[in-house]
Amino acid sequence: MKKLLFVVNPKAGKSVIKADLINILEVFQNGGYEVTVYLTKEKKEENADFIYENAADYDLLVCAGGDGTLDNTVNGIMRLERELKRRIHMGYIPCGSTNDYARSLKISLNPVEAAENIVNGTICHVDVGRLEKEFFIYVAAFGAFTDVTYTTPQNLKNTLGHAAYIIECLGALAKLRPYHMKAWFDGEIVEGDFIYGQITNSLSVGGFKNFVSRHMKFSDGLFETVLIRTPQNPLQLQRIVNCLLTEKLDDELIVFRKTSKVAIKCREEVPWTLDGEYGGSYKNTRVYNIRKAISIMLKDKKDLKN
Numbered sequence: 001m002k003k004l005l006f007v008v009n010p011k012a013g014k015s016v017i018k019a020d021l022i023n024i025l026e027v028f029q030n031g032g033y034e035v036t037v038y039l040t041k042e043k044k045e046e047n048a049d050f051i052y053e054n055a056a057d058y059d060l061l062v063c064a065g066g067d068g069t070l071d072n073t074v075n076g077i078m079r080l081e082r083e084l085k086r087r088i089h090m091g092y093i094p095c096g097s098t099n100d101y102a103r104s105l106k107i108s109l110n111p112v113e114a115a116e117n118i119v120n121g122t123i124c125h126v127d128v129g130r131l132e133k134e135f136f137i138y139v140a141a142f143g144a145f146t147d148v149t150y151t152t153p154q155n156l157k158n159t160l161g162h163a164a165y166i167i168e169c170l171g172a173l174a175k176l177r178p179y180h181m182k183a184w185f186d187g188e189i190v191e192g193d194f195i196y197g198q199i200t201n202s203l204s205v206g207g208f209k210n211f212v213s214r215h216m217k218f219s220d221g222l223f224e225t226v227l228i229r230t231p232q233n234p235l236q237l238q239r240i241v242n243c244l245l246t247e248k249l250d251d252e253l254i255v256f257r258k259t260s261k262v263a264i265k266c267r268e269e270v271p272w273t274l275d276g277e278y279g280g281s282y283k284n285t286r287v288y289n290i291r292k293a294i295s296i297m298l299k300d301k302k303d304l305k306n
Contacts, residue, residue, distance in 0.1 A: 002059040004033035007051065007073060009040040009065030009095075017064050017095045020111040024064075024093070027112060031119035033060065040065065044072045044277065051076025060089050060297070062118060064111065066096015070137055071275035074294060078128060078135045081293075091118030091297040098276065101138045104203035105218070105298060117299035125292035126218045127201050132285055136274040137294070138202035140287055143179065143195050143228075143270075178230035179270055183255075184263040185225065190255050193230040199223045199262055199287050206276075211244040215258065221291035225262055227255040262287045 006028070008017060017024075028035050036058070040047045051073055055061050063073040070092055077088045093114040094102030105126075108114040129136045178193040198205065201223060203213040210216070212224040231237040231253065240253050249256035264270075269281040 001034040002032055003057065004028055004035045004060045004062060005051075005055060005058040006035050006037045007040060007047070007061065007063040007065075007069070008037060009063075009069040012065035012069060012096045017093070017111055023112045024115045027115040027119060028062075033119075040069060040072070044068065047072040048076040048079070052079045055080055055088050056084055060091065060118075062091040062093060062115075064093035064095055066094070067098055067100050067138075067276045069096070070094075070101060071135075071277060074128060074137045075135045078130075078290075078293065087295045089123060089295045089297065091115075091121070093118070098206065100202055100204040100206070100276070104138065105296075106300075107298070118297045121297035121299050123295050124219075124298045126294050126296060127221060128290045128293040129199065129201065129223065130288045130290060131272060131274060131279060132282065134274055134279055135290075136279070138275060139198060139200045139205050140272055140274050140279065141196070141198040141200075141205075142272050143197055179266050179268070181227075181270075182265045183227060185257045185259040186261060188257070190227065192227075192255075194227045194255075195230050196228040197226065197264075199225045201289075211247055212249065212256065214247060215256075219292050221260055221289050222258045223260070223262065223287070223289050225255075225257050225259055229253045229255070260289045 006025075008021070010018060025035055038050060047069070051061065055077060061073065061077065063069050073090065077090060081088055092102060092107060093111050094107055094109055095111055099109065102109065108117060126137075129140055131140050178195050180193050182189060182191045200210055200212065201216060201218060203210055203216065212226060216224045226249065228240060231240060236253060239251065243249060243251045243254055263286045265284045267283070269283050271281045272279040272285070
């Protein structure tokens with residue numbers, strides 16, 4: 001039998017995975033896999049380390065959890081693949097409170113159906129980002145509201161879902177602050193004061209449709225990068241909101257670029273989030289797109305925008 005490593009976050013979302021665990025294992029067994037289950041630990045570094053140390057012994061790695069669990073898995077795989085010089089095939093069963101990347105790839109939110117689609121799916125290749133020594137699968141962001149995803153209590157996320165983020169955002173309004181930055185986009189230089197920035201490869205961010213979604217592709221080697229300048233008055237703030245809602249990104253208050261790499265220099269340390277989790281604080285940082293770095297099993301390759 002083929003060997004499958006099943007990485008499960010038992011606390012993700014509303015713990016829906018627990019009710020379906022036996023049925024999921026049955027799907028994998030009927031698909032010809034001998035399954036080893038690993039329950040994730042609270043410290044994300046431990047989970048990435050376990051995957052790095054063990055995934056090479058398996059034919060398929062499947063993770064079940066939210067975007068954070070997926071991020072831990074990708075970090076472990078990327079570290080391992082650089083040493084092995086070969087691909088680690090993975091599948092994803094989304095059961096978090098937001099599931100941004102799963103929604104983007106149209107992965108079923110029914111755990112058993114997602115497992116069936118992995119067993120019967122097609123290998124597809126998607127881009128991965130790297131910020132300093134950390135990898136991310138769909139978003140690196142800084143500034144206004146980006147800390148909400150990792151400061152919102154897990155029990156609040158589980159109970160209220162997306163409403164939990166809205167509650168936390170209301171409390172974050174008073175903390176808006178600009179960062180004076182200089183950014184390099186594949187040779188172009190942009191400088192100014194910015195309240196928000198995101199480098200993405202996803203149709204959904206924070207549980208909501210990404211405002212650059214019509215521009216993105218999962219495996220073109222390019223990020224969709226947005227920097228939002230600091231509004232000087234309420235009218236400018238309203239203008240920014242209207243532009244984002246209508247995906248009109250040619251306003252002078254918004255910097256939008258499709259780019260393979262981004263370098264940012266700031267006068268002070270800037271906290272970043274990677275896939276919704278704290279990703280470190282840096283004055284100077286570089287972000288790279290690693291094209292088609294992850295091999296993921298999907299139901300229908302047509303669901304992947306290439």
